[in-house]
Amino acid sequence: MDYRKVSGSDMKVSVIALGTWAFGNDCWWGHQDDAKSCDVLSEAIASGINLIDTAPIYGRGHSEEVVGKFLQKQGLREQVILATKLGLKWEDKNPKIFHDLTPAKMLEEIDASRKRLRTDYIDIYQVHWPDPDNPIGKTAETMHKFYQKGIIRAVGVSNYSVGQMQEFKKYCPLHTLQPQYSMFERSIESEVVPFCTESNIAIFAYAPLYAGILTGKFFLDNVPIPNDVNRKVKQIELTEPRFSINKEFFKKLKNIASSYGKTLTQLAINWNFNQEGITLAIVGTRSVTQLKDNLGSTDWQISPDDMEKIKELLEWRKEMCIGTGRDLSDKKIK
Numbered sequence: 001m002d003y004r005k006v007s008g009s010d011m012k013v014s015v016i017a018l019g020t021w022a023f024g025n026d027c028w029w030g031h032q033d034d035a036k037s038c039d040v041l042s043e044a045i046a047s048g049i050n051l052i053d054t055a056p057i058y059g060r061g062h063s064e065e066v067v068g069k070f071l072q073k074q075g076l077r078e079q080v081i082l083a084t085k086l087g088l089k090w091e092d093k094n095p096k097i098f099h100d101l102t103p104a105k106m107l108e109e110i111d112a113s114r115k116r117l118r119t120d121y122i123d124i125y126q127v128h129w130p131d132p133d134n135p136i137g138k139t140a141e142t143m144h145k146f147y148q149k150g151i152i153r154a155v156g157v158s159n160y161s162v163g164q165m166q167e168f169k170k171y172c173p174l175h176t177l178q179p180q181y182s183m184f185e186r187s188i189e190s191e192v193v194p195f196c197t198e199s200n201i202a203i204f205a206y207a208p209l210y211a212g213i214l215t216g217k218f219f220l221d222n223v224p225i226p227n228d229v230n231r232k233v234k235q236i237e238l239t240e241p242r243f244s245i246n247k248e249f250f251k252k253l254k255n256i257a258s259s260y261g262k263t264l265t266q267l268a269i270n271w272n273f274n275q276e277g278i279t280l281a282i283v284g285t286r287s288v289t290q291l292k293d294n295l296g297s298t299d300w301q302i303s304p305d306d307m308e309k310i311k312e313l314l315e316w317r318k319e320m321c322i323g324t325g326r327d328l329s330d331k332k333i334k
């Protein structure tokens, strides 16, 4: 496992991190057994993954609870870098979620997260999404207070544009950005990545498997199409005409993966954390079987020639997809 430094901190993070959204056992990812989540945590840490990414909104506190309870019980808190988030809230019996980055709510949230995670401090504390109703400067000032108090070791934002990061940095040091990034969602490449590189901001890429699509399993392995229909990417990519285009794409990509003795999943993750400016890939992992596969993405290199072939294949797919549905890479940050 390779580790990379988070600039401005003393932390070195593994090139793959464990994403724990599914541990929330919520409507987005469907049923997830806590015992199975604990097996994944145990095996991931034993295998050298040192960053665990969670958020209060994942299962409305449940993902943080599972992670916190596990780390306390196993005495592993000091061995991991815990990354969580703030800024989204929920109400009982209301399926909707809301932004809330008022300073009072932020203070309440950090205490609630520390309690669920059973820790005094959070290693990387990330603003989950910008809140259109609260100025970025105010959010950054509150984050700065947490940082100065030493209850967070590094400051992060997620789903921020360059302009939003520039504003944030006027009031608070910024160590990490967590954007969506994968072979199928590359909108950060043009502006966000160069800005972060120049500004020494580490990039933690989320959804590197594009919510599981890049495993290729739905196209080549006859894995039944899941019914978690609220994942828009799945609705689009698993429906014709995209389905057939994707199937063709994965057949070609698999030839490259196989030439290294690797799976499509391993190729997609390795490609991800080896792209310009990317520090690590946060891979959502629900079972030890998936984890073992995902760990095979580390400790090898895709050759420059094959990187070029992958680039051409992605361009081919992009052309084929024109006019076949909403291009998710055009999504605007609210």
Ligand SMILES: NC(=O)c1ccc[n+]([C@@H]2O[C@H](COP(=O)([O-])OP(=O)(O)OC[C@H]3O[C@@H](n4cnc5c(N)ncnc54)[C@H](OP(=O)(O)O)[C@@H]3O)[C@@H](O)[C@H]2O)c1
Residues within 6 Å of the ligand: 018, 019, 020, 021, 022, 029, 053, 054, 128, 158, 159, 178, 205, 206, 207, 208, 209, 210, 211, 212, 213, 215, 217, 265, 282, 283, 284, 285, 286, 289, 290, 291, 293, 294
């Ligand atoms: N900051 C944000 O706004 C934000 C947003 C989204 C995610 N995140 C973070 O990023 C993490 C990763 O994103 P994500 O979970 O949405 O998407 P992802 O990592 O692209 O995909 C994860 C899903 O792919 C499937 N999978 C993973 N490994 C597999 C394997 N080896 N073989 C077959 N299937 C496999 C699993 O789902 P199935 O078994 O159900 O197919 C898994 O839940 C999250 O857990 C969270 O920590 C952050």
